[in-house]
Amino acid sequence: MKIINLLRSSTVSMMLLTGLYSAGPAVAAEPIRIGSVLSTTGPASFLGDPEEKTLKLYVERINAEGGVLGRKLELIVYDDGSDSNKANGFAKRLILQDNVDLIVGGSSTGSTMAMIPLVEANNVPFLNMGGASVIVEPVRPFTFKLPHSDRMAAQKVLDDMKKRGFTKMALLSDTGGFGKSGRSETLKLAQSMGIAVVSDQNYGEKDTDITPQIQKIKSSDAQAMLVFGTGQAPAIATKNYQQLALTIPLYMSHGQASMEFVKLAGKASEGVRMPTPALLVADHLADNDPQKRISLDYKRIYEDRYKIDVSTFGGYAYDGLMMSVAAIKKVGSTDKVKVRAALEQLKNFYGVNGIYNMTATDHMGLDQQAFRMAEIKGGKFVEIK
Amino acid sequence: MSELLQFVFSGLTTGSIYALSALGFAIIYNASRVINFAQGDFLMLGGMFTVACTQLGVPLYLAIPLGVLATVVAGALLERLAIAPAGNSNVVSLIIITIGASMFIEGVVQILFGKNQHAVPSFSGETAIPVGGAMLLPQSLWVIGVAAVIVVFVGCFFRFTMIGKAMLAMSANREAAQLVGINTRMMLLVSFCMAAFLGATAGIVAAPITMVVYDLGQMLGLKGFVAATLGGMGSGVGAIVGGLLVGLLEAFVAGYVSSAYKDAVPFVLIIIILLVRPGGIFGAKSVDRV
Structure with missing residues (x-):
């Protein structure tokens, strides 16, 4: 009996050994898991959809070139249906069940804020696409924000108004999170810059007539008008603006920086100004502009693959993915704490949205330079110097 | 003065869209006592099918009837595949089915046509017409005009055609209607087709103003429901008056009070009306025999 037992156990150990042996290289090729919660359906799908397309496209491309540190990337995407409660649940699943190495995404401010407590408690680096400043104020160790903040957009618009000598403006903002936050930032800035907001109007995100x-x-006696909102209503506002034959200059927030807006608003969009990342004006950038090549590349690759216009929102996801890859390469592993530290020390990172310089006190890393003021001329975005 | 006129134009345009949506609610309610929460989606489908046709290169004048036709087919399918199989389930179950159907339609549209908004060209140009200091879009005239024509058409249908009279009989007493030989199942199908027709037409004439997106129906349907309840559920005149009232109120509140309260006002109004006149403005007084 003993002999048989011995034989048995040795066979088992032999099997284990061979098993381990053959598993050896497989362990080294363990994929790098990138988790993502995006609003690919629901009202915020105009954000989540291009983000998901971008992440899938570039994970595929990176893997085709051999992956990162010799390891493939594995992308796990959940759709929160534009519901921040679900974003929280999916973040838990990514962290506890899927064991992701880092998270890119959270499409909206709401979803992002719902995920923050979880990523911070579990020390997972978190690069998100939420818009509002509150995400990185106060700075949280593991949370990094990719898009420009609404305050920067308001600043860019008000600077331009001031340059044109306007002292009285009208503000039209939506009653959703993005519009509310944008409104309060605009009001604060306008006051400090000596521009009077003579008419302050709201509209609902799903309104069909404004x-x-x-x-x-x-x-009112406003000399210029700013619309702060996302989705389709600002395009309707632009059409209404044309219908009522207003002659004062019209500005949009960066929430409308896509060709989609031009298509929807049609001729009414001519002459509208808005702050935009370099991506939309890439064709018109000077050849020595460091952002020109990277923006044009992203635009070409995305449009070749999906046959639809590139949007700035997908660009945020692109920067998030590339930044993660850069940090992992620098650290040489996916050690979460080290990757976080590397992200915080990222300097002169050229993204499609601008040049990121993260610091311990700034987890967004973009400055006012990242925004360009563009005007729509002949159905195209043209940079205004 | 020109400001007032502008608000009236705005109110009448959106009000007409709400009215047509409300009329769809009324027709299905009369035939089945069901509040069809997929009514708003008929508006969206009409616009969406038209957009899809124009994208395939079909000229607008052909795309519009095709859009209406496709929506009517969708309405008939909804009745055949979702409502009819439920048979004699109680009204609440049927209402829940329509909510499910609405989600299903929006999901399918998201997959087939994408999640982006689509613009539809105006029927007769985008140049606004100055009227007494206010600016009126030619498309607004289309919306108001088409709404008026359809209201007359629906009125005549119920008054002068056999099918229309049969539907009225059904709304008065379903069992009695059945006893005198009215095919109530058929009538239900007809009512869904009509509601889809109304929705599609409203959705298409409004599309150049509202643009089309897969969840457009949620808000338009809800406002249509408010209008129908306000006017008196099941009353044709009530649906029209309710729709115009909601549209005008929204415009005046947005213009004179604050745009922040615009959406709240119709809902507050509905509470008041239902407290004072539970049947709505033109609704029949409900009398229960004790």
Whole structure:
């Protein structure tokens, strides 16, 4: 019996050994797991959809070139349906069940804020695409934000108004999170810059007619008008603006920086100004502009693959993925704490949204230079110097 | 003065869209006592099919009837595949089915046509017409005009055609209607087709103003429901008056009070109306025999 037992156990150990042996190289090739929670359906799908497309496209490309540190990337995406409660649940799943090495995404401010407590408690580097400043104020160790903040957008617009000598403006903002936050930032900045907000109007994100509000702006003595909102309503506002024959210059926030807006608003979009990342004006950038090549490459690759216009929102996901890869390469492993430290020390990182310089006190890393003021001329975005 | 006129134009345009949506609610309610929460999606489908046709190169004047036709087919399928199999389930179950159907339609549209908004060209140009200091879009005239024509058409249908009278009979007393030989199942199908037709038409004439996106129906449907309840559920005149009232109120509140309260006002109004006149403005007084 003993002999048989011995034989048995030795066979088992032999099997284990061979098993381990053959598993050896497989362990080294363990994929790098990148988790993502995006709003690919629901009202915020105009953000989540291009983000998901971008992440899939570039993970595929990176893997085709051999991956990172000799390891393939594995992308795990969950769709929160534009519901921040679900974003929280999926973040938990990514961290506890899927064991991801880092998370890119959170499409909106709401989803991102719902995920923050989890990533911070579990020390997972988190690069998100939420818009509002509150995500990185105060700075949280593992949370990094890719898009420009609404305050920077408001700053860019008000600077341009000031340059044109306007002292009275009208503000039209949506009643959703993005518009509310944008409104309060704009009001604060306007006050400090000596621009009076003579008409302050709101609209609902799903409104189909905004003429009464714009009529009121028309009756005020505003010299320029800013619309702060995302989604389709600003395009409707632009059409209403044309209908009511307003002559004061019209500005949009960066929430409309896509060809989609031009398509929807049609001729009414001519002459509209808005702050945009370099991506949309890439064709017109000077050849020595460091952002020109990277922006044009992203645009070409994305449009070749999906046959639809590139949007700045997908660009945020691109920067998030590339930044993660850069940090992992620098550290030489996926050690979460080290990757976090590497992200915080990222300097002169050229993304499609601008040049990122992260510091311990700034987890967004973009400065005012990252925004370009663009005007729509002949159905195209043209940079205004 | 020109400001007031501008608000009236705005209110009448959106009000007409709400009215047509409300009329769809009324027709299905009369035939089945069901509040069809997929009514808003009919508006969206009409616009969406038209957009899809124009993208395939079909000229607009052909794309519009095709869009209406496709939506009517969708309405008939909804009745055949979702409502009819439920048979004699109680009204609440049927209402829940329509909510499910609405989600299903939006999901399918997301997959087939994408999640982006689509613009539809205006029927007769984008140049606004100045009227007494206010600016009126030619498309607004289309919306108001088409709404008026359809209201007359629906009125005549119920008054002068056999099918229309049969549907009225059904709304008065379903069992009695069945006893005198009215095919109530058929009538239900007809009512869904009509509601889809109304929705699609409203959705298409409004599309150049509202643009089309897969979840457009949620808000338009909800406002249509408010309008129908306000006017009196099941009343044709009530649906029209309710729709125009909600549209005008929204415009005036946005213009004179604050745009922040615009959406709240119709809902507050509905609470008041239902407290004072539970049947709505034109609704029949409900009398229960004790």
